[in-house]
Amino acid sequence: MESSALARFEAVVLPHLDAAYTLARYLMRNASDADDVVQDACLRALKYFDGFRGEAGTSARAWLLTIVRNTAHTWRERHRPEALAVEFDEREHSEAIAERDPEAKETLGRALERLAPEFREVIVLRELQGLSYKEIGDVTGVPVGTVMSRLSRARARLQEALREEEVR
Amino acid sequence: MSHPNFEAQLDAYLDGELTAGDVRTLETHLAQCVECTRFRDRRLELRAAIVAGIPTFQAPPALRDRIRAAARTGSALETKRAPRRFTMRTLWRPLALAASLAVVAIGGWSLALQHVAGEALADNVLASHVRSLMPGHLTDVLSSDQHTVKPWFNGRLDYSPSVYDFAGRGYPLLGGRLDYVGGRPVAALVYGRRQHVINVFVWPATSGPTDGSNKRDRQGYHMLHWTTPDYTYWVVSDLGLAELQDFAQLLRQADSIR
Numbered sequence: 001m002e003s004s005a006l007a008r009f010e011a012v013v014l015p016h017l018d019a020a021y022t023l024a025r026y027l028m029r030n031a032s033d034a035d036d037v038v039q040d041a042c043l044r045a046l047k048y049f050d051g052f053r054g055e056a057g058t059s060a061r062a063w064l065l066t067i068v069r070n071t072a073h074t075w076r077e078r079h080r081p082e083a084l085a086v087e088f089d090e091r092e093h094s095e096a097i098a099e100r101d102p103e104a105k106e107t108l109g110r111a112l113e114r115l116a117p118e119f120r121e122v123i124v125l126r127e128l129q130g131l132s133y134k135e136i137g138d139v140t141g142v143p144v145g146t147v148m149s150r151l152s153r154a155r156a157r158l159q160e161a162l163r164e165e166e167v168r
Numbered sequence: 169m170s171h172p173n174f175e176a177q178l179d180a181y182l183d184g185e186l187t188a189g190d191v192r193t194l195e196t197h198l199a200q201c202v203e204c205t206r207f208r209d210r211r212l213e214l215r216a217a218i219v220a221g222i223p224t225f226q227a228p229p230a231l232r233d234r235i236r237a238a239a240r241t242g243s244a245l246e247t248k249r250a251p252r253r254f255t256m257r258t259l260w261r262p263l264a265l266a267a268s269l270a271v272v273a274i275g276g277w278s279l280a281l282q283h284v285a286g287e288a289l290a291d292n293v294l295a296s297h298v299r300s301l302m303p304g305h306l307t308d309v310l311s312s313d314q315h316t317v318k319p320w321f322n323g324r325l326d327y328s329p330s331v332y333d334f335a336g337r338g339y340p341l342l343g344g345r346l347d348y349v350g351g352r353p354v355a356a357l358v359y360g361r362r363q364h365v366i367n368v369f370v371w372p373a374t375s376g377p378t379d380g381s382n383k384r385d386r387q388g389y390h391m392l393h394w395t396t397p398d399y400t401y402w403v404v405s406d407l408g409l410a411e412l413q414d415f416a417q418l419l420r421q422a423d424s425i426r
Contacts, residue, residue, distance in 0.1 A: 009239050017235070021227035035231055042235045108221035126183070127218050130362040133185050148185070152176040159214055 009049050013042070016061045019129050020068045026124045027072040027117070041071040062135040065125070069139055111161035119154035126151055174204055182211060183362075184338020191336045208335075212312045212360075216342055219363055220306070289350050290393070290402075294386050296347050297367045297404040300356065306365065307343030307358055317344040321355055329355040329370040329399070332422045339366065339415050349402075359415070366405040366415060373400045381416055383409075392416045396423060 020041065024034035045052075045067050052063055112120060118140075125131045125139060133147045140147070174197065180186050181194050198204055300306050309320040314331040321328060324346050333341040339359045347356040349369055359366040373395045381394040381403075390412050392403040403416050 006239055010236070014232070014236070017227040017232055018224065021231070022225045025225045034225075035228065038227065038231060039234060043238060046239055108217060112222065123218075127215075127363050128222060128224050130364075133180070133183070148180050149176050151183075152179040155179060155211065155214060156175070159210065162214070162217065 005049065009046065012060045013045055013049070013064055016064045017042075019061055020064050022128055023065055023068050023121075023124055024072055026112075026120055026128075027069065028076070029113070033075070037072045037075050038068060040075065041068040044071065059135065061129070062131060062138050065129065065131070066139045069121070107162055107165040111158055111165050114161045115154060115157055118150065119157055122147065122151045122154050123158060174201075175207060178204060178208055179211065182208070182215070182335055182338075182340055184336075186336075195336060209312055212340055212342060213310070215340070215360055216306070216310070219360060219365055222363075290384055290386065290391060292349050293369055293402045293404060294389060294391065296349055296356065296369065297389065300345065300347070300358070300367055301365060306345065308345045310343040312341050312343075314341060317341065317357070320344060321346075325353060325355055327355075327372050329357070330423060331357060332419070334359065334415070334418050334422075337418055339418065361405070361407050361411060361415070364405055364407040366403060366407060366412070368419065369402040369404075370399050373398060375400075381413075381420075394420070396420075399423075 017038070021034060021038050024037045024041075025031065028034045028037055041064070045064055048067075052060070112123065115123065121140065122136060125136045131139065133144050133151075136147045136151070137144045142150070174194070177186065177190065177194055178198075181191060186194065198208065309317055311317050311320075312333060312335065314333045318328065318331040321344065331341070331344065335341065339361050342358040342360045342365075345356040345358060347354050347369065349371070352371060354369050354371040357368040357370065359368065375395060377397050378395045381392045384391040384393070389404055389406050390409050392401075392412060394401050394416075401416075401419070403412065403419070405412050405415075407415075
């Protein structure tokens with residue numbers, strides 16, 4: 001890679017590495033898979049970086065998250081066809097959650113884990129990454145109208161799941 | 169009665185994604201529909217729960233290094249990857265790091281508190297903001313209704329701060345809190361913006377009004393400060409500066425036409 005392109009990659013893409021890793025953690029539901037997915041995604045990002053010019057409306061963050069999301073899906077199909085059935089690694093998640101609110105780990109972590117992947121994905125993109133509806137649509141490949149209804153349903157499910165966790 | 173369209177619209181409204189025309193239609197509906205108002209309040213509670221409870225993660229330093237190295241060489245990444253199985257060792261490293269950062273943060277605090285008097289107030293405000301983010305400290309009165317939050321301060325303070333809700337602009341009111349800043353009890357109003365918390369501290373002005381707002385950056389937080397003829401305002405958040413200034417502008421506007 002040329003040094004100017006390298007500098008641009010480091011300045012434009014790498015600041016979003018934590019966001020990429022957070023998304024991968026929630027999609028893969030364990031740290032080592034997330035690690036691999038982000039590494040693969042960044043390799044792809046490097047490869048296609050020349051094609052990314054930062055056109056109007058395409059933020060580098062949304063661009064990188066799109067690649068992470070697609071990589072995660074491919075990765076799950078290829079390496080872990082059983083991944084969807086794999087139990088949530090609660091030990092691992094609860095450690096991270098415990099740093100913020102010991103009580104919330106009991107409810108929110110599990111409630112989020114119970115959501116279908118398409119719902120978990122929009123919650124993470126909106127609530128943790130702060131993406132606009134347009135950007136979420138770009139990342140997940142659906143129209144803005146679908147983002148709006150999916151996010152609304154995802155929140156309704158999360159509320160239900162939270163209520164059920166609380167009465168447990 | 170069920171309003172499936174209004175539910176998605178209300179979410180879009182709270183997310184600041186509705187057009188001005190739709191905002192008006194929806195606010196008209198909200199004013200007369202108890203069910204939708206209740207729906208909105210439940211969503212605001214969910215939002216507060218998410219802010220308090222869902223963690224974000226930091227990319228492990230080793231991963232960052234590998235990616236940087238790959239960019240440098242332009243070739244395939246070194247194939248040395250994290251061990252497949254989760255081990256206590258990999259868990260402890262980030263925890264140990266977090267612990268050492270916490271020590272640095274606390275150390276930083278005691279230094280910061282020795283600053284000159286003018287800066288002491290900013291430190292004070294920031295400390296209150298940070299404390300408010302700890303579980304269970306954010307609000308004394310949890311309500312998105314300005315007409316609930318404002319009267320709550322009656323009898324608790326010797327002044328009555330103006331309370332506005334900017335949900336239509338994507339900054340919903342989450343509640344209020346009594347705080348202690350600069351040697352006096354003050355009103356703290358809490359707003360949300362996606363996963364970010366904004367604290368607004370208000371107390372009666374003791375100096376003349378300022379033209380613009382004063383900006384400070386501390387420990388990753390932005391602070392905006394201004395004085396009107398009546399009140400001194402401090403606004404603190406980890407929100408991006410542009411959005412925080414947008415919020416401050418809304419607040420100043422609302423206050424100037426009060």
